[in-house]
Amino acid sequence: MSVSPSDQPSPTTAARFRERLVPGPAAWCGALGLGVIVGVTLWPLSHVAGIVSAVLAAASTLGALIATAPVxxxxxxxxxxxxxxxxxxxxxxxxxxxxxxxxxxxxxxxxxxxxxxxxxxxxxxxxxxxxxxxxxxxxxxxxxxxxxxxxxxxxxx
Known part of the structure; x- marks a missing residue:
């Protein structure tokens, strides 16, 4: 397939700089730590509830950190x-x-x-x-x- 000049990105459309400010390792560890705290807190009530809640807390915190990272x-x-x-x-x-x-x-x-x-x-x-x-x-x-x-x-x- 050939590429025509109109298919090439123009200098005005190509990004000269792009960075997504995702959190660093400390924030990732904090999100995982939150999941552990939630899991340990609920462990005495139910082992399954503790594990599920830990995974959900960590995953939702990580998702929120990624979703709110500005570009x-x-x-x-x-x-x-x-x-x-x-x-x-x-x-x-x-x-x-x-x-x-x-x-x-x-x-x-x-x-x-x-x-x-x-x-x-x-x-x-x-x-x-x-x-x-x-x-x-x-x-x-x-x-x-x-x-x-x-x-x-x-x-x-």
């Missing part, structure tokens, strides 16, 4: 962080925060209450993206990512 993406001329999106043409300066201390400062004493924040505790680095839209009251976006240098480069390209 950070630069594609189609937009930056998407979770459900929010903004045109790349409305972005200003991009500051990657390459360590946890820089991110902690940006989220603490330096945080503007009007900023849009897409944060996940298990992604300890991120980027701060200034908005150049005078009609938008949001001064900047603060977005968690495990790959801040790559996201910053995609936003600058």
């Amino acid at each position: 950070i993406e630069v594609a189609d001329g937009e930056l998407r962080a979770g459900r929010a999106h903004v045109a790349l043409s409305l972005l200003g300066d991009v500051t990657p925060m390459l360590d946890a201390e820089a991110m902690r400062t940006a989220l603490g004493p330096a945080l503007d209450a009007r900023a849009y924040v897409c944060l996940r505790a298990w992604a300890r680095t991120g980027v701060q993206v200034q908005l150049a839209d005078p009609m938008d009251p949001t001064p900047y976006w603060l977005v968690s990512t495990r790959r801040p240098a790559e996201l910053a480069a995609a936003l600058r390209a």
Whole structure:
């Protein structure tokens, strides 16, 4: 089967950056630990109920963690962080925060209450993206990512 030029993804549709902020190993262990706690709690009542409840608690917690993990993406001329999106043409300066201390400062004493924040505790680095839209009251976006240098480069390209 031949591929015509119209079948090829155009530069505007291909994602320049994409990351799903799924939890790290500690969160997975916490979800499994919750299942164990539920199972041990119900074990004296019924062994079957304890096992079934443990599996359901762990599985539903893991499912919720995956379902609520936001996607950070630069594609189609937009930056998407979770459900929010903004045109790349409305972005200003991009500051990657390459360590946890820089991110902690940006989220603490330096945080503007009007900023849009897409944060996940298990992604300890991120980027701060200034908005150049005078009609938008949001001064900047603060977005968690495990790959801040790559996201910053995609936003600058």
